[in-house]
Amino acid sequence: MPDLLDGRVAVVTGGGSGIGLSIASALAAAGADVIITSRSAGRLAKAELVVAEQTGRLCASMPCDVRDEAQVATLHDFVAQRFGPVSVVVNNAAANFRMPAERMTHQAMRTVVDTDLFGTFNVTREFLPDLVAAPGAAVLSIVVAAVERGFPQFSHAGAAKAGIISLTGSWAREWGRHGIRVNSIAPGPVPTEGASTNMLGMGDSSAAFAQFTELVPLGRLGAVDDIANAAVFLCSDAASWITGVNLTIDGGIYLPPGP
Structure with missing residues (x-):
């Protein structure tokens, strides 16, 4: 439906590549x-071209480090002047890298938690007045599937994503009176360059994720479009009575084992 989100203004953090770009x-x-x-102006310039080629519509971009409150405030001013109030916020910006828990340093923990958890907080808080005033406002955050099982080798990211899930429920309960819906999506194995490089240490995303294919009940890995389609649904009026939900999209890989 090309007019499903007509009139909405959406900000997507981490929108320069991978899942974020597909959602955008x-x-x-x-x-x-x-x-x-994104923090990379060059990546954003390429992403703008991708959106235009795929949709026939132009999008705007602005470099922003979501850890920096001043930069987030500047982002808000840019969006307000060019498009007006925001009605959809998608928190996808994230940092991640492999590090065993016994080697985890304070700096390593802060790098990821500041980006993932505090970045989500910074951006959502900055745009909250817009969301309060907007009809059909929605906040959507991208987390990870089955985080309650732990995230070995990535305990910093697991802690940050678990915190985002908690924020999702808290914000849904607090802001429901304003008509703001707050949800999250927890993707399973979706081959992207960022995930294969930062998490699996391999440059070829298809090869890096091939090991998971036979574990997925639906018989295939996820695609970025699988996540993007769900994001559109949750940000639209089609999901107008859904809030506080963490939607796992994983092809069934994290289903409890059967008898």
Whole structure:
């Protein structure tokens, strides 16, 4: 439905590549005005071209480090001047790298938690007045599947994502009176360059994730579009009575074992 999100203004953090870029394209294809952020201006320039090629619509971009409150405030001013109030916030910006728990340093923990957890907090808080005033406002955060089982070798990211899930429930309960819906999506194994490089230490995402294919009941790995399609749904009025939900999209890989 090309007009599903017509009139909505959406900010997507970490929108320069991978899942974030796919979500940005899907939101634009559904009619939203989309602004993507990343720390890399070069990556954003390429991402703008991808969105235009895939959707026939232009999107805007602005470099922003979500850990920096001043930069987030500047992002808000940029969006307000160019598009007006924001009605959709997608928190996808994340940092991650492999590090065993016994070697985890304070700096390593802060690097990931500041980006994932505090970045989600910084951006959502900055745009909250917009969301309060907007009809059909939605906040969506990208986390990881089955985080309650632990995240070996990535305890910093697991802790941050668990915190985001908690924020999702808290914000849903607190802001429901304003009509703001707050949800999260927990992807299973989805081959992206960032995930294969930062998590599996391999540059070829298809090869890096091949080991998971036989574990997925649906028989295939996820695609970025699988996540993006769900994101459009949760950000639209089609999900107008859904809030406080963490939606796992994993092809069934984390289902409890059968008899």
